[in-house]
Amino acid sequence: MKPYPVRTYEDVREALLARREIALLDVREEDPHAQGHPLFAANLPLSKIELDAYTRLPRREVPIVLFDAGEGLASRAADKLASLGYTQIALLAGGLDGWIRAGGEVFRDVNVPSKAFGEFVEAHRHTPSLSAEAVHTLLSNGDDVVVLDARRLDEYQTMNIPGSISVPGAELVLRARALAPDASTRVIVNCAGRTRSIIGAQSLVNAGLPNPVAALRNGTIGWTLAGQTLEHGSNRQFHPQAGRDQLSLDASRSASRTLADRAGVRRATLAEAARWAAEPSRTTYRFDVRTPAEYERAHAPGFQGAPGGQLVQETDMFAPVRGARVVLFDDDGVRANMTAAWLAQMNIDVYVIDDATGDDLTANGSWRGARPAPAHTPALGAEELAALLASPSSGTVVIDVTSSANHVKAHIPGAHWIVRSRLSIDIDDLRALPDAKRYVVTCATNALAPFAAPEVAALTGKPVHVLEGGTSAWIHAGLPTETGDAGLASPRIDRYRRPYEGTDNAREAMNAYLEWEYGLVAQLDRDGTHGFFVI
Secondary structure (H helix, E strand, C coil), X not given: CCCCCEECHHHHHHHHHCCCCEEEEECCCHHHHHHCECCCCEECCHHHHHHHHHHHCCCCCCCEEEECCCCCHHHHHHHHHHHCCCCCEEEECXXXXXXXHCCCCCECXXXXXXXXXXXXXXXXXXXXXXXXXXXXXXXHCCCCEEEEECCXXXXXXXXXXXXXXXXXXXXXXXXXXXXXXXXXXXXXXXXXXXXXXHHHHHHHHHCCCCCCEEEECCHHHHHHHCCCCCECCCCCECCCCCCCCHHHHHHHHHHHHHHHHHHCCEEECHHHHHHHHHCCCCCEEEEECCCHHHHHHCEXXXXXXXXXXXXXXXXXXXXCCECCEEEEECCCCXXXXXXXXXHHHCCCEEEEECCCCHHHCCECCCCCCCCCCCCCCCEECHHHHHHHHCCHHHCEEEEECCCHHHHHHCECCCCEECCHHHCCCCCXXXXXXXXXXXXXXXXXXXXXHHHHHHHHHHHHCCCEEEECCHHHHHHHCCCCCECCCCCECCCCCCCCCCCCCCCCCCHHHHHHHHHHHHCHHHHHHHHCCCCCCCC
């Protein structure tokens, strides 16, 4: 590993305050990242760098600062990024411990800038809210109430407030007038915890919705802690044309544009955005904030799908370069302006496209970000692998580098799951596997396995193949799978279990999470680098 420059806590802090571009990247897995990191440190795990770097760090000349907590991951990540063409790579002096020793504030959990911003908004705007008990009483009494769930549809389907409708964040201002046409109808906005409830409710208030509006205090966590029952598997959604009648659209569009202007959002054309994206001197992100279905049907080339509510909720994931330029697109004049208004208040330089027409939407399908070509590794088909596994004398061992959740849900019988970043001579995960004459590396779709396979070969000196098409090809061939965690050779550190997701979280964890959110504004004050404001 070659030496890299070192940047100090003071240097990084000064860049953040000056709004100069910097990508402060925590290359540990998501769970250790969630245990503690600087406010604007984005998580880019070493194990998936090749899959994500070109999308999340679109400019090769962007200043990058990498850190870990002493595991040696940062220098390995630096080598990988250098091999991908990045030219301004540095390591954080002393890693996470160095940041702490220098007096840097450390935050827990994930998507912290967005969650802290939500608390900042509530503290300054006093966003109206109602307790779970109060909302339950309104619903039980048959009052004129509509509950709008601002999360992604898949989150809503996991658990939701009885009778609520799925209206993901950026859709709220566009759709609410149609979903609550009587101005006396009370509108309640909820999420799982607090952030999207606050931002969603405040969006409706800011946009001048005539109805009484409130956030469900503490979301489905608060509902659960109050001992109330949630629904599961619901599919109530807004109609695609809801809010698009001329009267509603004009009102929503005017309010959104006014808010964007007040927040300092600027305007751009598609041609300008394309030119900016090609500049070597500044990072430009281009996002289409409409629904995934609209995006996949047709979108402007070069624009990544990023539904507006999730973009505000997960800004560090979509746009990890602090100080970058962000350009947003929609086809209605509402969703991009509302999203942009919030991003601007998060101290982001943001623009909205004004000139696009349907003729400009010439791309379709899901986002396909650029990725490097992996080194060649011989491949085996699913049936070939099945034959080898049926013969004990073949000495074939399957290594699965997909997510732990995917592995536990379904994997090739006998496969061993390993976190790719733990493929190292210093870590025992690989040595704990049965002796093998040959290794076959797989993942869900064969995206990650070709990058991991050469590392397995180098560490073991054994023949290594990849499974063509990954585990999904195995399943498609009708071959048997196993479930469960018996084959986990690594700890499940690849994903942090959020206290607000799922249906089996302990009350102590949910209460602790709420207490943490309540304390974020004080942490922002101590950190002092955020630049947030409210209009």
